[in-house]
Amino acid sequence: MSNPAATNAAPVALTPATQDLTRLNTLGLASQAGAFVTLDDPAQLPALSDLARQADSLLVLGGGSNVVLPQRVPGLVARVAFKGVRLLEARPDAWLVEAAGGENWHGFVAACVDNGWDGLENLALVPGTVGAAPVQNIGAYGVEFDARFHSLTAWDVPAGRMVEMRADDCRFAYRDSAFKHDAPGRWVIVSVRFALPRPWRPVLGYPDLQRHARLVQGEPTARDVFDAVCEIRRAKLPDPAVTGNAGSFFKNPIVAANVRDSLAAHFPGLVSYVQPDGRYKLAAGWLIDQCGWKGRALGAAGVHDRQALVLVNRGGATAADIMGLAHAIQQAVAERYGVRLEPEPVVV
Ligand code: EPU
Secondary structure (H helix, E strand, O other), X not given: OOOOOOOOOOOOOOOOEEEEOHHHOOOOOOOEEEEEEEEOOHHHHHHHHHHHHHOOOEEEXXXXXXXEXXXXXXXXXXXXXXXXXEEEEEEOOEEEEEEEXXXXXXXXXXXXXXXXXXXXXXXXXXXXXXXXXXXXXXXXXXXXXXXXXXXXXXXXXXXXXXXXXXXXXXOOEOOEOHHHHOOOOOEEEEXXXXXXXXXXXXXXXXXXXXXXXXXXXXOOOXXXXXXXXXXXXXXXXXXXXXXXXXXXXXXXXXXXXXHHHHXXXXXXXXXXXXXXXXXXXXXXXXXXXXXXXXXXXXXXXXEOOOOOOEEEEOOOOOHHHHHHHHHHHHHHHHHHHOOOOXXXXXXX
16 A cells, blocks of 8 residues: 655656536536646645636645535636555554545545455545545444544645645534635545544444344444445445435534424424534434435436435536525525524535
8 A cells, every 4th residue: 555645755746637517526516627637746735826826716625525516617726646555654543544635535435445444434435535524524323533633634736735634623513624614625635543542332323224134133343333334325425426415415504402392393203313512413314314305306416215304406407506405495494493504515
């Protein structure tokens, strides 16, 4: 396995070219970039800063699984494709593993399970790249990215320098981080380091896992959890290679306890989870489903028929189609429940 942090000594030039982005975003929205570069060597980063200074804007693209792209993306687009995974240290209390920002997330999780570096298996099949994972602090089946995070290396594009960040610098919260609030195009995440606690303990609290046949007996291994998560996700989430989608389109809204209590009194089936601070997270998928939107469509944009939180491209959808459907759903949920749904993907 290669060293993700390795840089060539000499700076490397970058030449922008036009690029069709339709296959580089998992929603499959037809989109073009007038100026596009692929970053596959950190030695290209100084050249990226030079280009970004001349361009009106910079869009940093990972796996394209959390963006809504317009038909023409203005400015410069840079796709992060740095590769490499390695074990940094086998500490008694943790495996310290490093992965390059351009590694496919699921491929990285699978490699960790293959090597016995357990602890990321609940995050199997999350689409996107390693470098995009901290941006939205990905989470699934009871594990959030920040629970396994050690540190990362990022390129500060305007300043033209490499920066090391710890968790405090990243300000992780539910599907949120400092990267989402900074100017878009400020950071390129070059590599991420994970601390995977030893001894490993499975995280099986999520209802779907508690019910899963693979996990109800004996002592499941990380491989069992990985396989179970893959089966659950494949059963209810559309494969972006087949049906364009960006995973959950909305965040699960977090509301005060009194708001949740009065909603639960009116709507006895309300699905909610208490948070460490006493507030409640509401299941947005349930709210949308109850409003009758599951499986429905507005033109080329649709709501997935097995998970109402996922919007799909039914073929030839544009950003306007997806956002039109998103607004109709937001309106329906606000009218019925008085709750505002916030989109999860970055809308360019
Ligand atoms: N539900 C419905 N109808 C629906 C969808 C959901 O009634 O159409 C109900 C379910 O029955 C369940 C509850 O809502 O009681 C929650 O549903 P689910 O377990 O599917 O999870 P979620 O809250 O909708 C979140 C994440 C997913 C993640 C799953 C599993 C967010 C925004 N989404 O979805 O993440 O895979 O939990 O941990 O937090 C993503 O972010 O792209 C993503 C897919």
